[in-house]
Amino acid sequence: MTTEAESLPRGGLLARVVHRARKPNRAHVEKLKDRVPFWFVAAVLMFFAWLQIALNPFGFSDLTQRYSQDVSNLLITGPYLYPTTGRDKVSVVVVDEKSLIGLKQPWQWTYSEHARALDAILSLQPKAVIVDFLFVDQHPDATIGELADEIRRYKKWVVPIYFEGGIDLPYGETALRQELARTGVPILDPTIIRYDGVVRQYPTTGRCYGTNGQEKPDQQCLSLALQVYKDLYGADYPPDLLDGKMELVWGTKTAPFNIAFNERSGSPPCNDDSGFLTRFYRAFFDRKSVEGRCAYNNYVPAEAVINAPPNDKDIPNLIPGHIVLYGGALQGAQDTSYTPTSGMQPNVFVHAMALDNLISFHGRPYQNVMRAFGRTMSNEPAQVLAIIPVILILSFLHMRRVRARKAKLVVQREEEHDAIWDWFVEKGAENFWHWFGFFLGLSIGLLLALWVGLSVANWVEVVFISVELAAMLLIGLPDSFWGYLHHVAGGVPDDIIQEEAV
């Protein structure tokens, strides 16, 4: 037993452990730090990484992901990577305030007025029409038959038409008026996911509705965009992919029609043209200025469709053969959401963007779940998987540093080094290998992330956590922790034992 141990209070092993825990011997702890094993360093880093990824302290994980998703949309995916395939196939016919004024049809429209608008769209031969108005309330309107007849007319012309069902309705309330539901029109769930008011994700599944307009409890159907895409493009979704949500990529290349229409109307430009570097700076420090002002998908006022003259130059390029969403942008409806790239937009454009993503990515959108080894997993295990190589390499480098520190103490006593050699060659080489190792680990992690299908948002979080772990090693947190634990458990530095022995 050492002198140190003998000086500890009597009362058994536990009392001594408690004493060391409360009043640790600093010198011992400092010396024991150098005996930290590789597995302990890796375990501590792993624990901290898991803590951040899985438990999301202070919303760090979520905030990092969402912020980086926005920046990525504005800087990389939106302007350079996201294709315009979907944009050129989706149009939105918008019942806006000016359409009400232009048509002299104040809101709320009768069923007949909706039927006429839908008929105007139908006569332009769209690929499919999705009605983004809810027909839930049972207000008396004798023209409801006209809307039901219009649905039948769509069937006759073999143009798919979809209606939306109400959500979170009082018990027993029909999700779509029975007169309309009885026509057999598909009823879809219009749910939109917002995170802090911003739409970045889109559901893959939603409620099911029967032909009586009632919600089918305990059943799950595809979400609006997925159902439409499945019907029109014949996609097949394995059920396990439907566990997660779609990570929406918001395009920044605004539809050329919107730019031209907006310009012809004498309005401020849809986008401020700027070079990559300016855009880069703005994305981080003045995000608002880099966002677009117009909707991404074609914005066609309902007035223009209903009153379209035969020689209209635009309509033939906007509606025929397009998937048309028919929705509202009315102040009173408050049916808007904030988008990461175009500011506040009517919610009908969120469904349009989801469809756009599905078309552009051929039915395989980015998701917050991924497949690896034949299994579907959430993004958290995948992030942990991606960070493992980083942790292993960081731990290895750290162990080298600890060993070098230990050796240096011995060497210093034996010989004096040339200061220039020491600083510029040894340090330089060491730093190079450390950075090389770090980026190698990071690259392996990111490649793994890419392989399992992690979105950019998830990559960025992996990078953030890697830097954080590197910083932890720099201040020697795992070593100090090991030194303390070892000391509390009764560990004694080698030189003390030798001194005691002497």
Next chain:
Amino acid sequence: MRAILLRTACVAVFTLAATPAPAATDECTGVTGDAVLSARTPEVDLYDGPAGKRLKSIDNSKFPKCLAIAQKAPNGMMQVTIDGQPSWVLPNQVNARVASGAKPICRNLAMGGNDKAVGSTRAMGEGCPKPTGDK
């Protein structure tokens, strides 16, 4: 053989004569002013007013041609007289000859509004006031 050729020619002439005129063709020279030339869609709906109820639907083949337009509503509906009965038809369901220019359609898609629309246009946004530059 000659008889067959003659008969074929007659059938061809008859078929050509029976084929509906394309939308842009104006064969209603007898009607002055604005006119509904023909049906454009397989069915044409008749309404009792520009914001009224639907009275009935008529098949394309039964829809009369060259109807004078009595008045036009802001929502594009046109009043015509069919079988002595005044009715309103939808602009998208008929081919029409309308002399008056279409109203310009203007939108400030980049947020805000633009209420000072003047002039006439065939394309959306054309004829809208341009910013003067003074702020």
